Amino acid sequence: MKILHITASYKPAYIYGGPIQSVSKLCEAIAAEAQQNRIDIAVFTTTANGITELNVDTSKAQEVDGVHVSYFKRWTKDHSHFAPGLLLQLRKVLRAERNNQKIVVHIHAWWNLVSILSCLIAKWYSVPVLLSPRGMLTSYSQNNRHAFFKSLIHKAVGKRLLKYCHIHATSQQEVRDINLIFTPRTISVIPNLVQTSQRLSGYTNLDSANEPNLFRIIFLSRIEEKKGLELLFEALAHLTIPWTLIIAGSGEEKYVAGLQQKAIQLKLDRQLKWIGQVSNQDKFTLLAKHDLLVLTSHNENFANVVIESLSLGTPVLISDQVGLSDYVQEKDLGWVTSLDPADIQKSLSSAADDHNKRNFIRQEAPIIIKNDFNDTHLVRKYLNLYQNITN
Numbered sequence: 001m002k003i004l005h006i007t008a009s010y011k012p013a014y015i016y017g018g019p020i021q022s023v024s025k026l027c028e029a030i031a032a033e034a035q036q037n038r039i040d041i042a043v044f045t046t047t048a049n050g051i052t053e054l055n056v057d058t059s060k061a062q063e064v065d066g067v068h069v070s071y072f073k074r075w076t077k078d079h080s081h082f083a084p085g086l087l088l089q090l091r092k093v094l095r096a097e098r099n100n101q102k103i104v105v106h107i108h109a110w111w112n113l114v115s116i117l118s119c120l121i122a123k124w125y126s127v128p129v130l131l132s133p134r135g136m137l138t139s140y141s142q143n144n145r146h147a148f149f150k151s152l153i154h155k156a157v158g159k160r161l162l163k164y165c166h167i168h169a170t171s172q173q174e175v176r177d178i179n180l181i182f183t184p185r186t187i188s189v190i191p192n193l194v195q196t197s198q199r200l201s202g203y204t205n206l207d208s209a210n211e212p213n214l215f216r217i218i219f220l221s222r223i224e225e226k227k228g229l230e231l232l233f234e235a236l237a238h239l240t241i242p243w244t245l246i247i248a249g250s251g252e253e254k255y256v257a258g259l260q261q262k263a264i265q266l267k268l269d270r271q272l273k274w275i276g277q278v279s280n281q282d283k284f285t286l287l288a289k290h291d292l293l294v295l296t297s298h299n300e301n302f303a304n305v306v307i308e309s310l311s312l313g314t315p316v317l318i319s320d321q322v323g324l325s326d327y328v329q330e331k332d333l334g335w336v337t338s339l340d341p342a343d344i345q346k347s348l349s350s351a352a353d354d355h356n357k358r359n360f361i362r363q364e365a366p367i368i369i370k371n372d373f374n375d376t377h378l379v380r381k382y383l384n385l386y387q388n389i390t391n
Contacts, residue, residue: 002040002101003030003386004093006118007108008081010045010069013054015250015277017222018304019134022170022192023108027067029193029379037383040101043067044090046074046083046114058085082113090118094125102390105129107165110136110158119161128389131165135301135323138177140226166389170302171323177301186389190381194304194373196311197284215243215352218290218314220283220305223251228296228319228339229259235296235344237266241352245294248286250277288312291358292351296337296344297322310334311369313362317344317351332357333365 009016011024030041042061047053054071056062061070072086090105097103105122107115110133122129135141159182167184169175170192178184221227229247236245245268250256256274263269278286287293293309293316300322307324309316316334318325325336337347351358 001038001386001390002042002097002103003106004090004103005041005043005106005108006086006090006114007043007045008112008114009048010043010071011064013049014280015050015222016048017249018192018302019109021195021280021304022134022302023132024065024067025193025195026379026382028065029375030382031066031068033379033383039383041067043069044086044118045069045071046081046086047071048074048078048081051077076113079111080113086114087117087121091121091125094122094127098125098127103127104386104390106168106386107131109134111141116158116161119165120157123161123164129165130168130385130389131162132168132170133174133178133301135174135299137162137181138174138299138301139180140299140321166385168385172326173321173323174301177299188385190378190385191373192302192304192307193375193378194307194311195280196308196369196373213242215241215292216290217243217245217292217294217348218248218287219245219294220248220278220287220309221295221303223247223249223256223259225255226298226300228298230262231339231341231344232294232296233259233262233266233268234341235348236268236271238341238345239348241349243271243348243352245272246286246290247272247274248276248278248283284308284312287314290314292317292334292348294348295319295322296339298339300324307369307373310361310365311373313365315351315358315361315365317347319344331368333361333368 005027007023011020014020027043034041047056056071058071058073061068072083074081074083076082105127107119107129109115119129162182163185167187169187169189175187175189263272287309293314295303296319298321302323306316306318310333316328318328318336319339320336328334329336335347335351337343
């Protein structure tokens with residue numbers, strides 16, 4: 001079986017946050033199983049790296065951490081990613097191989113020309129498509145950015161293409177969101193494969209020992225409107241305990257500047273520290289140093305950082321619009337709040353006061369995450385899904 005992953009961006013374009021981690025880890029895990037399961041896996045992507053381009057060789061496929069990746073130059077930038085070379089090569093591959101072996105086109109994300117036109121080509125050659133929307137098929141995403149363009153595409157071709165696809169969702173919340181927009185041909189729920197870390201051996205938070213009453217909070221994600229930082233700031237403005245917030249991540253310069261101005265207006269700026277994007281290597285050490293990870297997003301299909309944080313035993317406070325909110329509530333691994341700043345403030349206070357629950361999460365969460373997000377088990381589910389849609 002051949003599995004061809006189509007994604008508008010791929011590592012090392014870490015500027016795009018969680019989806020880069022999810023897609024690359026999945027591809028690497030499948031590549032590791034390829035020989036044993038008689039699988040041929042490849043990735044078609046673009047040179048997208050925000051407003052810049054990746055410095056990669058586009059003349060031939062590259063081996064990136066065990067995965068064969070072909071990068072194609074894009075003619076337009078975010079969020080359209082028009083890459084004619086990718087589409088021509090996809091057409092060539094599908095036309096040559098559609099009758100020779102089982103083949104699946106796995107498309108990641110929607111609302112860009114790489115995804116939509118690749119889906120159109122696969123449909124033309126009657127090749128099955130698995131679409132992982134990555135949070136792109138929700139009412140929030142449809143109406144938030146470029147709403148007119150999305151509506152036009154959806155009515156012209158998107159609706160028919162989506163009905164052709166088999167859908168992969170990462171949480172039950174994403175299933176609910178998708179069903180509000182259209183009825184999929186099939187839909188399957190498999191969590192993301194997430195890079196996790198064992199509890200840091202011998203780690204001691206010396207800052208916490210020196211200032212035991214200071215509540216250390218961290219936000220670690222791409223900085224954009226849907227992350228709900230404005231709501232978090234409004235809640236923090238009414239928090240009466242001593243606290244500090246690290247904001248780790250990058251975003252559009254104008255939007256970040258607006259957030260920083262809001263923090264000044266709310267008189268929070270002295271308690272905030274903006275550290276920019278952090279490396280994969282450093283993020284686990286950073287997460288372990290904090291008492292609580294916060295993510296008060298308007299919409300998230302999954303949120304890898306929640307699992308990354310819990311794998312270290314760092315509790316989480318997330319909105320009920322985050323895909324993993326059901327999981328966090330079920331396992332009692334943190335606090336789930338509405339998007340009301342007063343509710344967020346109340347949950348922050350509860351998290352700070354409940355030392356017993358936080359200590360329980362510190363001890364038990366790494367074990368729970370290791371069991372529930374086992375790579376081998378999840379990869380088997382993905383391989384079974386590919387097999388099912390080719391039958």
